[in-house]
Amino acid sequence: MWELIRANKRNSVLLMAVMAMVLLLVGAVIGLAVFGPQGALFGVIAATVLWLFLTLLSFSSGDQILLAASRAQPVTHDVHPQLFNVVEEMKIAAGLPAMPKIYIINDPAPNAFATGRSPEKASVAVTAGLLARLNRDELQGVIAHEISHILHRDILYVTLAGIMLGGIVLMSQVFLRGMFYSSMSSRRRYSSGNQGGGQAQIVLLVVAILVAILAPIMAYLLYFALSRRREYLADAGAARLTRYPEGLASALEKIATDPAPQLATVNKATAPMYIANPFKKKGQRRLSDLTSTHPPISERIRILRSMSQGASLKDYSEAYGSVTHAKNIIPAVALKTEEIRIREGQAQPTKEQKVQDRLHQVGDIMRKVNGFLFLTCLCGLKLKVPPNFKGDTVKCPRCSRALDLAAQRNAQHR
Amino acid sequence: MTGALIVLAVFFGVAFLLVLFVIGIYNSLVRLRNQVDNAWSQIDVQLKRRHDLIPNLVETAKGYMKHERETFEAITEARSKAMGAGNVADAAKAEGQLAEALSKFMLVVENYPDLKANQNFLSLQEELSSTENKIAFARQSYNDQVLFFNNKIEMFPSNIIAGMFSFKKRDFFEVETAAEREAPKVSFS
Numbered sequence: 339m340w341e342l343i344r345a346n347k348r349n350s351v352l353l354m355a356v357m358a359m360v361l362l363l364v365g366a367v368i369g370l371a372v373f374g375p376q377g378a379l380f381g382v383i384a385a386t387v388l389w390l391f392l393t394l395l396s397f398s399s400g401d402q403i404l405l406a407a408s409r410a411q412p413v414t415h416d417v418h419p420q421l422f423n424v425v426e427e428m429k430i431a432a433g434l435p436a437m438p439k440i441y442i443i444n445d446p447a448p449n450a451f452a453t454g455r456s457p458e459k460a461s462v463a464v465t466a467g468l469l470a471r472l473n474r475d476e477l478q479g480v481i482a483h484e485i486s487h488i489l490h491r492d493i494l495y496v497t498l499a500g501i502m503l504g505g506i507v508l509m510s511q512v513f514l515r516g517m518f519y520s521s522m523s524s525r526r527r528y529s530s531g532n533q534g535g536g537q538a539q540i541v542l543l544v545v546a547i548l549v550a551i552l553a554p555i556m557a558y559l560l561y562f563a564l565s566r567r568r569e570y571l572a573d574a575g576a577a578r579l580t581r582y583p584e585g586l587a588s589a590l591e592k593i594a595t596d597p598a599p600q601l602a603t604v605n606k607a608t609a610p611m612y613i614a615n616p617f618k619k620k621g622q623r624r625l626s627d628l629t630s631t632h633p634p635i636s637e638r639i640r641i642l643r644s645m646s647q648g649a650s651l652k653d654y655s656e657a658y659g660s661v662t663h664a665k666n667i668i669p670a671v672a673l674k675t676e677e678i679r680i681r682e683g684q685a686q687p688t689k690e691q692k693v694q695d696r697l698h699q700v701g702d703i704m705r706k707v708n709g710f711l712f713l714t715c716l717c718g719l720k721l722k723v724p725p726n727f728k729g730d731t732v733k734c735p736r737c738s739r740a741l742d743l744a745a746q747r748n749a750q751h752r
Numbered sequence: 753m754t755g756a757l758i759v760l761a762v763f764f765g766v767a768f769l770l771v772l773f774v775i776g777i778y779n780s781l782v783r784l785r786n787q788v789d790n791a792w793s794q795i796d797v798q799l800k801r802r803h804d805l806i807p808n809l810v811e812t813a814k815g816y817m818k819h820e821r822e823t824f825e826a827i828t829e830a831r832s833k834a835m836g837a838g839n840v841a842d843a844a845k846a847e848g849q850l851a852e853a854l855s856k857f858m859l860v861v862e863n864y865p866d867l868k869a870n871q872n873f874l875s876l877q878e879e880l881s882s883t884e885n886k887i888a889f890a891r892q893s894y895n896d897q898v899l900f901f902n903n904k905i906e907m908f909p910s911n912i913i914a915g916m917f918s919f920k921k922r923d924f925f926e927v928e929t930a931a932e933r934e935a936p937k938v939s940f941s
Binding site: 419420423424426427428430431432433579581 | 787791794798875878879882885886889890892893897
């Protein structure tokens, strides 16, 4: 386990260095093209300042920004005791130093992500749709995957690399747009100002435009390639933590086949955080392999299901090899022979729910998050009382019994 | 003269490196031992939590299950035995019996639909089964740490330093229940 974390850290640093170089290169070339020879230095300085600012921002409050952007709400134990219990179980299994903060996203599409700066300050967010759809074992698999991301230090890497990528894209975009507009209005500046340098300037400009177009694409490909790898590693970690690969496999299957529309609050930069690709693409499977942030979900399921010997990292690696016929995904230093037996599932088989029931359940989870009171009248009617209702009793609309709200409030606040 | 100086310098250099090496191994041993202790305390926390949950559970269930005196007694007895256990091996054995008694109880619960519909009981059941899981996962993490620590104590060169400062190997937390001890029966009839 520790070897894996160390290898991961090393790769993260390497990727950050490469990305920083690309950012500086973009800055230098653009500066050179726009302002001439002295401009290169200016461009590098501007790029560095931008990068420093973004890094500091993401370090200090990156997780808060991401959570707010996906409209995740912090929840207490009462809202969903099972979720809290499952997270705590996985926290214990992984030996994390602190309990991650737990958020729920109001969305029927099943998905989840983890974020944060370090294992001490981490957050896990799940959608209401996920909670409504999965049984206990499957939820455990998903949470174990997220806890593995925290344990492997992927959360900081995704935030920092995402921000760096954002910086590169931002600079290239500003330059290209600027070029586009300035070429329409003030063409003279480049051609008439310095006679001898004109030719060289134009060559430089073409190079700069090429770099500005290619650099973001390169950075994207690099970022996505690594984040695909991390997904496999987190799957392997989840199997090892839970000793039950089938839980995650069946959760992924449910997520893949879910009829709900795609997650509302997602964009290209936040997509790699999620357990399954939140964008629903149809028809362009093969073509999108290079640019997709996640490995094909069917492949992940097949790998998990072919782990019949045990639940160690080595078993995952062997299953990976037999499914994809590719070379090893887990760094060789982390592969030691451990004997880890797969346990049996605990959750009782659940009936397949109707879509309508599930949407009701999603609504109920969100009402709980928002402080609604739930009570059942003696006549069997379920009442959901909004938090801004101030009275102490409420009349049941069916049998007009007076129901005591104050006692219920006290019970929930305890 | 200079020859002697060089020999002296080399000697001290080697001695210095050796001391650094020993310090490094010693510190890593201490760190591992602390991790083992911490993992053990995690198990302890969860075991205590289970002991605390049981009276509530029994109290809630008693009203519905009038004819299951033996089941309740078995749980209560196993609980008090587990709470009094002294060392790791004893605790493991007593906790195994307690887990067994609880799983028997959960089987009996299936015959009482009224009890299964009780909201209070349901949330207690979720807490209890989650605590069972936490114990299992804490045990899993403790055993991982112990394996790592024991390997370090046995392997060269850290075994020399472990011997010098008398680091002791730790026990694994093995749960032996009657069900697990029994060899699987295979019949071809």
